[in-house]
Amino acid sequence: MASLRRPLLSLGRLRHRPCTQHSIRFYSFHPSPDPAGAPASSSTTPTAIADIPRPKATLHTLRQLYKKQIPIATITAHDFPSALAADQAGTDLILIGDSLAMVALGYTSTNQVTMEDMIHHSKAVVRGTKSAYVVADLPFGTYEASPEDAVRNAAKLIREGGVEAVKLEGGKEMAVTIERLTRVGIPVMGHIGLLPQRQAALGGFRVQGKTAASAAQLLEDAVALEKAGCFAIVLEAMPAEIAEIITKRITVPTIGIGAGSACSGQVLVQLDMLGAFERFVPKFVKQYESIGVKTRQAIGKYVEEVKARSFPAVQHTYPIKPEELEKFKVKVGSD
Amino acid sequence: MASLRRPLLSLSRLRQRPCIQQSIRSYSFHPSPDPAGAPAPSGTAPTSIADIPRPKATLHTLRQLYKRKIPIATITAHDFPSALAADQAGTDLILVGDSLAMVALGYTSTNQVTMEDMIHHSRAVVRGTKSAYVVADLPFGTYEASPEDAVRNAVRLIREGGVEAVKLEGGKEMAVTIERLTTVGIPVLGHIGLLPQRQAALGGFRVQGKTAASAAQLLEDALALEKAGCFALVLEAMPAEIAEIITKRITIPTIGIGAGSACSGQVLVQLDMLGAFERFVPKFVKQYESIGVKTRQAIGKYIEEVKARSFPAMEHTYPIKPEELEKFKAKVGSD
Numbered sequence: 001m002a003s004l005r006r007p008l009l010s011l012g013r014l015r016h017r018p019c020t021q022h023s024i025r026f027y028s029f030h031p032s033p034d035p036a037g038a039p040a041s042s043s044t045t046p047t048a049i050a051d052i053p054r055p056k057a058t059l060h061t062l063r064q065l066y067k068k069q070i071p072i073a074t075i076t077a078h079d080f081p082s083a084l085a086a087d088q089a090g091t092d093l094i095l096i097g098d099s100l101a102m103v104a105l106g107y108t109s110t111n112q113v114t115m116e117d118m119i120h121h122s123k124a125v126v127r128g129t130k131s132a133y134v135v136a137d138l139p140f141g142t143y144e145a146s147p148e149d150a151v152r153n154a155a156k157l158i159r160e161g162g163v164e165a166v167k168l169e170g171g172k173e174m175a176v177t178i179e180r181l182t183r184v185g186i187p188v189m190g191h192i193g194l195l196p197q198r199q200a201a202l203g204g205f206r207v208q209g210k211t212a213a214s215a216a217q218l219l220e221d222a223v224a225l226e227k228a229g230c231f232a233i234v235l236e237a238m239p240a241e242i243a244e245i246i247t248k249r250i251t252v253p254t255i256g257i258g259a260g261s262a263c264s265g266q267v268l269v270q271l272d273m274l275g276a277f278e279r280f281v282p283k284f285v286k287q288y289e290s291i292g293v294k295t296r297q298a299i300g301k302y303v304e305e306v307k308a309r310s311f312p313a314v315q316h317t318y319p320i321k322p323e324e325l326e327k328f329k330v331k332v333g334s335d
Numbered sequence: 336m337a338s339l340r341r342p343l344l345s346l347s348r349l350r351q352r353p354c355i356q357q358s359i360r361s362y363s364f365h366p367s368p369d370p371a372g373a374p375a376p377s378g379t380a381p382t383s384i385a386d387i388p389r390p391k392a393t394l395h396t397l398r399q400l401y402k403r404k405i406p407i408a409t410i411t412a413h414d415f416p417s418a419l420a421a422d423q424a425g426t427d428l429i430l431v432g433d434s435l436a437m438v439a440l441g442y443t444s445t446n447q448v449t450m451e452d453m454i455h456h457s458r459a460v461v462r463g464t465k466s467a468y469v470v471a472d473l474p475f476g477t478y479e480a481s482p483e484d485a486v487r488n489a490v491r492l493i494r495e496g497g498v499e500a501v502k503l504e505g506g507k508e509m510a511v512t513i514e515r516l517t518t519v520g521i522p523v524l525g526h527i528g529l530l531p532q533r534q535a536a537l538g539g540f541r542v543q544g545k546t547a548a549s550a551a552q553l554l555e556d557a558l559a560l561e562k563a564g565c566f567a568l569v570l571e572a573m574p575a576e577i578a579e580i581i582t583k584r585i586t587i588p589t590i591g592i593g594a595g596s597a598c599s600g601q602v603l604v605q606l607d608m609l610g611a612f613e614r615f616v617p618k619f620v621k622q623y624e625s626i627g628v629k630t631r632q633a634i635g636k637y638i639e640e641v642k643a644r645s646f647p648a649m650e651h652t653y654p655i656k657p658e659e660l661e662k663f664k665a666k667v668g669s670d
């Protein structure tokens with residue numbers, strides 16, 4: 001077939017482009033009608049290149065980013081609005097992390113979250129996601145007892161939660177289990193280094209891989225997980241040099257958190273990087289916003305205005321025809 | 336008893352004060368340890384008047400505000416962080432609204448939310464609330480069929496959800512049901528005017544009470560609900576003059592939304608007043624923030640920096656002793 005002349009920037013090429021830049025897409029959802037009858041705004045008709053939705057990311061998309069050495073941007077989400085924001089901002093991979101146990105639900109430990117909780121929140125995240133690839137954490141206790149347990153719960157999370165892949169914690173001791181999952185077609189993201197679900201056994205939250213022996217163990221784990229079929233591996237809280245060597249030694253992407261910039265991608269907990277809480281966050285969390293303070297101040301302003309009766313103002317209220325008001329007053333007796 | 340001289344501003348007087356001003360309290364929750372070992376801040380020892388926690392609001396507190404004509408500030412919350420923010424900002428009453436169906440879970444209608452959903456989210460809200468009074472919506476279908484249904488589900492919501500009172504929609508047709516609830520000690524917040532759960536039957540979201548007949552019906556409903564034992568009533572989307580007359584005619588507080596400033600209090604959906612979504616909101620919603628835009632921009636900046644490998648930077652990573660790194664490299668072979 002003779003080569004066809006194509007415009008430099010055709011729509012077809014745009015649709016196939018990997019997510020190399022973030023794009024703000026116009027996303028119309030559940031238009032909320034005004035009780036007074038004004039039409040709600042809707043429509044997803046693109047009016048600019050930025051409006052053209054990204055195609056849905058697949059494992060192939062992630063593979064392409066990895067091959068081209070384009071960092072894979074990952075973030076957690078725990079409900080519809082957090083997923084919407086992450087997706088619209090251009091995130092490649094959205095993780096429904098069991099971190100939602102503490103940040104969204106207020107449990108005192110990650111390990112209190114149940115399968116039902118994870119399924120419920122996964123469904124909400126999936127409703128808010130159009131383009132990013134979606135992975136959910138298998139919660140503590142749902143995959144450790146046996147490979148059969150892991151398969152059943154992973155299938156449940158995918159089928160009922162609507163996610164595309166699962167993540168579970170552990171190194172080579174999980175290889176048999178992971179192999180069972182990947183062999184029956186369940187994509188698995190591995191997780192080594194600091195393992196939050198095991199923090200009790202590890203003596204609290206500690207940086208991993210600081211000694212040669214510990215680092216060698218991590219490399220062994222990474223190689224075993226790759227062999228078992230993981231499509232990517234999260235490296236948490238280890239020295240950057242160790243993460244770099246691991247990244248170079250395997251042929252699947254590493255997604256780092258507190259593991260330095262040489263990883264194939266990065267992940268953070270959304271509510272932490274948004275500054276949702278006035279609490280101590282680990283040094284590897286960069287806070288890009290101070291949402292907690294701003295939210296509290298906005299609500300504080302509302303409370304102030306309610307107390308002062310300055311909200312609602314006239315523009316926030318509905319009128320009534322004077323004759324109807326008079327008729328009503330007559331009907332019920334004036335006060 | 337002879338009168339005692341007291342300091343002008345004693346601690347006990349502060350503790351008894353109603354919530355007439357917003358107070359930003361220091362709230363220590365689940366200190367998150369740094370993997371590198373730095374101590375997390377903790378402790379609720381007050382260091383200033385602003386740090387003294389408000390006492391837990393009760394029906395008596397709300398009654399006191401009503402008697403003194405101090406507007407009752409109400410807002411919705413749907414999870415732990417939204418409850419925390421509302422509580423810390425000085426909200427008197429927190430409502431776990433079934434509006435969470437659309438704003439938090441991404442359902443296409445309020446009526447898709449289940450009892451299990453409401454219980455789950457109520458528990459998270461309660462974990463984040465220290466001082467505000469907490470009410471939860473009984474979802475569509477859980478209280479209409481019979482008073483027995485209503486009692487059973489209200490009990491579930493209070494016992495399993497941990498909330499203190501329930502809200503349900505409807506006028507005098509709900510009086511028998513509400514009386515059954517209040518007679519067995521379940522506090523009920525009524526709701527008349529625009530009823531979101533009934534929007535299909537009402538022909539969409541329409542302002543109520545615009546005719547003399549319709550307004551008279553609303554007044555009749557309000558009186559019936561007061562008689563049935565409601566501790567307060569939500570008035571939604573009606574002319575301010577009608578809401579004012581209703582408020583004057585009954586002896587329990589009215590909490591308005593789109594009903595003008597003469598009500599005994601106000602309520603708004605938190606995610607709407609925070610500007611979480613770029614969608615049309617009804618005219619009675621004042622947006623005190625633009626959280627949706629700010630969240631998306633913050634995540635966008637994070638993605639940019641991940642793609643540019645400028646995040647993480649040095650300060651976000653963990654070091655390793657050079658000798659351990661050398662030992663490791665020797666162990667695994669240099670690359």
